[in-house]
Amino acid sequence: MIKYLTVLILSVACHALMSDIYHEAHADSGPRAFYESHQHFAGLYETAHEPIIIGLIARADIIYFERLTTGDMRFMDNTDTENEFRYSPTRNVTDLTEGRIKFHTDASGQVDSLTWIDGADSYHIARRSPGQSEEVQFANGTQASLHGTLVCPDGDGPHPAVVVIPQADRTDLWDVGMWLHSRDLAVLYYDQRNSAGGLSTGEAVSGGYQDQQQTYAGDVEAAIRFLQTRAEIDAARIGIIGWSGGGLTGAFVAGSIPELAFYVNIAGDASPGFEQASHMFISRLMREGFSDADVADGRHLVNLHFGVAEGRVSWNKYQAEIERVRDTDWYQYLSNRYSIPYTREDGVREIGRYQAEWPPERVYGRIAAVPTLGVFFEFDHSSSPSSPGHFHQSLHSAGNGNYAIAIIPDTHHGGFVLNGQGYRFDTSTLRRRSPLLIDTVIEWVERQVVPAASSIRSTE
Numbered sequence: 001m002i003k004y005l006t007v008l009i010l011s012v013a014c015h016a017l018m019s020d021i022y023h024e025a026h027a028d029s030g031p032r033a034f035y036e037s038h039q040h041f042a043g044l045y046e047t048a049h050e051p052i053i054i055g056l057i058a059r060a061d062i063i064y065f066e067r068l069t070t071g072d073m074r075f076m077d078n079t080d081t082e083n084e085f086r087y088s089p090t091r092n093v094t095d096l097t098e099g100r101i102k103f104h105t106d107a108s109g110q111v112d113s114l115t116w117i118d119g120a121d122s123y124h125i126a127r128r129s130p131g132q133s134e135e136v137q138f139a140n141g142t143q144a145s146l147h148g149t150l151v152c153p154d155g156d157g158p159h160p161a162v163v164v165i166p167q168a169d170r171t172d173l174w175d176v177g178m179w180l181h182s183r184d185l186a187v188l189y190y191d192q193r194n195s196a197g198g199l200s201t202g203e204a205v206s207g208g209y210q211d212q213q214q215t216y217a218g219d220v221e222a223a224i225r226f227l228q229t230r231a232e233i234d235a236a237r238i239g240i241i242g243w244s245g246g247g248l249t250g251a252f253v254a255g256s257i258p259e260l261a262f263y264v265n266i267a268g269d270a271s272p273g274f275e276q277a278s279h280m281f282i283s284r285l286m287r288e289g290f291s292d293a294d295v296a297d298g299r300h301l302v303n304l305h306f307g308v309a310e311g312r313v314s315w316n317k318y319q320a321e322i323e324r325v326r327d328t329d330w331y332q333y334l335s336n337r338y339s340i341p342y343t344r345e346d347g348v349r350e351i352g353r354y355q356a357e358w359p360p361e362r363v364y365g366r367i368a369a370v371p372t373l374g375v376f377f378e379f380d381h382s383s384s385p386s387s388p389g390h391f392h393q394s395l396h397s398a399g400n401g402n403y404a405i406a407i408i409p410d411t412h413h414g415g416f417v418l419n420g421q422g423y424r425f426d427t428s429t430l431r432r433r434s435p436l437l438i439d440t441v442i443e444w445v446e447r448q449v450v451p452a453a454s455s456i457r458s459t460e
Contacts, residue, residue: 031197148190
C-alpha cells in the first residue's frame with residue numbers, strides 16, 4: 001500500500017544540482033587537484049548540539065558546510081590563515097563574511113576537529129565523528145574500472161550500507177551520503193566512469209539518455225556486488241540513493257535486484273514522453289525573468305515543438321510559429337540553450353520514436369519488491385510536476401507494497417528553500433536545503449535497515 005508522507009503538497013499535480021552556476025567558471029581548474037588538496041577536510045563532525053557536514057564539489061572547486069538540523073549550507077573561501085575558511089550569509093555569494101571555520105589536526109597531522117565562529121563571534125567546537133575511510137577499487141566486468149571511497153562507522157559491524165549513485169565524481173552527493181552515515185550506515189562513493197577529475201575508466205557510454213542510465217546502472221550493480229564481499233558490510237542491508245539522473249539510474253538497479261534493502265530516488269523524473277523537457281524549457285523562462293506573456297508564448301511554441309516529434313503537429317505549422325517569434329528575446333534564449341528549433345523533420349520523428357519506447361512503467365514499473373522512497377520538489381525546474389503521480393502509478397502497477405512519496409514544499413531541484421519565490425527564484429538568496437528533505441530521507445532509510453535483518457553474504 002502506498003504511504004504518502006505528511007510533507008505531500010498535492011497541489012503541484014499529483015526537479016546537477018547545487019553547483020550549476022559555478023560549473024562553467026571552474027571547469028578547467030583541475031577537479032582532481034582540488035579534491036586531493038581538500039579531501040582531508042571532508043567528513044562528518046559533531047558539536048554538542050548537532051552534526052555538521054564538510055563536503056566538496058570537486059568539479060567546481062567548492063568546499064562547503066551543511067548543518068543537518070537546519071539545512072544551512074554555505075560555500076567557503078580560504079582566509080589568510082592556514083586551514084581557515086570564511087563563509088557568507090547566503091550559499092552562492094562569497095564576497096561577504098558571516099562566519100569562519102578553522103580546522104585542527106592531531107599529533108599525526110590528521111584533521112580531527114573544527115572551530116566554528118559564527119556572525120555573533122560565538123565559538124562552537126565540532127569533533128570529527130569516529131569512522132574509517134578507505135580508497136577502494138572494483139570492476140564492472142571488462143566494461144569499467146571504478147574507483148571510490150568507502151566510509152564505515154567504527155566497530156566490526158556488519159553495518160548497513162548505501163551506494164551513492166554519482167553523475168560525476170565521488171564528491172557528488174557527499175552530504176547526502178553523510179546524512180545516512182550520521183545514522184551509522186556505511187557509505188560507498190565512487191567516480192562515474194570517465195568523469196572529469198575522477199579515476200574511474202571504462203568503455204564510452206553511448207545512446208539516448210535512458211540507454212546511458214541503463215549502462216551506468218551496471219556500474220551501480222558492480223558497487224553492490226563489491227560491498228557484498230566486505231566482512232564489515234551486512235549484505236542483507238545494502239541500499240542505493242540517487243538524485244536527478246542518478247535517481248533514474250537507481251530505478252534500473254532496483255528493478256533488477258529485488259533483494260535490495262531500499263532505493264531512494266530524489267528528483268529523478270518519472271514523467272512520460274516529453275513532459276520533463278517541456279516543463280524544463282518553460283520553467284527556465286520563468287527563472288530567467290521573462291514576462292508572463294512571454295512564458296505563455298513560449299509554452300505554445302514548446303507544445304508545437306514536441307508535438308512534431310510525437311506526430312500530433314504538422315511540420316509546416318511548427319515552422320510558421322518559429323517565423324512569428326524568431327526575433328523575440330525568449331526565443332533566442334531557448335534556441336541558444338536548448339535544441340530549439342528542430343531542423344530536420346525526419347530526425348525529429350526518430351527522436352519521437354525513441355522517446356515513445358521509454359514510458360515510466362518500463363523502468364519504475366519493474367520495482368516490485370524493493371522498499372522505495374520517491375522525493376520530489378514543489379518548484380523543480382528539471383522534473384515535471386506530473387512526475388510524482390507517474391511514479392506512484394508505476395510502482396502501484398508493479399505491485400510494490402512498500403513505497404512512499406514525498407513532495408517537499410517551497411523547494412527547487414537542489415532541495416533548497418525558495419522562501420516563496422517559486423520558479424522565479426534567485427540563486428543568490430539561497431541559504432539552506434529544506435530540513436524536511438534531510439529528515440525525510442534519514443528517517444525513512446533508518447526504518448528500512450533497523451532492526452537488522454539476518455545477513456546472508458554473497459559467495460561471488
